[in-house]
Amino acid sequence: MNKKLILGLILLATIVFLGIKFSQYLTLENAKAQQETLNAYIEHNFAFAAATYFFAYIAITAFSIPGAAVVTLLGAALFGFWTSLLQVSFASTIGASLAFLSSRYLLQDWVQGKFGNKLGAINQGIEKDGAFYLFSLRLIPVFPFFLINLLMGLTPMSVARFYLTSQIGMLPGTAVYLNAGTQLATIDSLSGIVSPSVLASFALLGLFPILTKWVINKVRPTAA
Incomplete structure (x- = not known):
C-alpha cells in the first residue's frame, strides 16, 4: 500500500478520534467551570x-x-486580550496551514471525494480574485473554517500565500471574538450580562460579518 495513503488514513483516523474524544470537553459551560x-x-x-x-x-x-470557538473565548478570559490575540492569531494560522498541507499531500483523495462538489466554487473564486478570494473567506467564511483549509490544499495556491493571507484575513475576526471573550470573563451573575461593555462586545460580534461584507463589496472593484 502507498505510504502516502497509509499516512493519510492514520491522520484521518486521528482527526476522528480526537474529535470524538475531546469535543465534549470544549464547551462554554466546561470552560466557565474550569476558569477559576x-x-x-x-x-x-x-x-x-x-x-x-x-x-x-x-x-x-x-x-x-x-470547539475552537470556545477555546478562543477561554484564551481571552485567561490570558487577556493582547496576549491571547498574539497566541490565537499565530496558532490558528499555523494550524490552518498544517491542515492545508495535510489536504494537499496526505488527504487529497478523501477531501476530493467528500467535499469535491464545493471545490468548483473555490477554484472559480481564486481564478477571478486570486488571494483576495481567500482573504474574503477569512473575513466572512462562506464555508466552515476547517473546510476552507482542506479545500485550499487542493488548489494551486502556494503555502506562503495561504499562510500570509490567512494571517491577515483572520486577524480582525479573531480580535472581535477575543474581545467578546474578555467580557465573558467578567460575567459572574445575570446582571453582568446586560452591562454596557458586554452588550457592546456581543453587538460588535454580531455586526462584524455585515460590516466586513459591506467593506469587501466596496473594495472588490478596486482590487480586481
Whole structure:
C-alpha cells in the first residue's frame, strides 16, 4: 500500500478520534467551570500555560477538532486580550496551514471525494480574485473554517500565500471574538450580562460579518 495513503488514513483516523474524544470537553459551560482553577494555575506558571495553550490551539485547528470557538473565548478570559490575540492569531494560522498541507499531500483523495462538489466554487473564486478570494473567506467564511483549509490544499495556491493571507484575513475576526471573550470573563451573575461593555462586545460580534461584507463589496472593484 502507498505510504502516502497509509499516512493519510492514520491522520484521518486521528482527526476522528480526537474529535470524538475531546469535543465534549470544549464547551462554554466546561470552560466557565474550569476558569477559576486555570486562572490560579496560570498565575504561578504563566510561560508554561501560555505555551501549552498555544500548541494545543495549533493541534485543535490542524486536526479540525470542534470547539475552537470556545477555546478562543477561554484564551481571552485567561490570558487577556493582547496576549491571547498574539497566541490565537499565530496558532490558528499555523494550524490552518498544517491542515492545508495535510489536504494537499496526505488527504487529497478523501477531501476530493467528500467535499469535491464545493471545490468548483473555490477554484472559480481564486481564478477571478486570486488571494483576495481567500482573504474574503477569512473575513466572512462562506464555508466552515476547517473546510476552507482542506479545500485550499487542493488548489494551486502556494503555502506562503495561504499562510500570509490567512494571517491577515483572520486577524480582525479573531480580535472581535477575543474581545467578546474578555467580557465573558467578567460575567459572574445575570446582571453582568446586560452591562454596557458586554452588550457592546456581543453587538460588535454580531455586526462584524455585515460590516466586513459591506467593506469587501466596496473594495472588490478596486482590487480586481
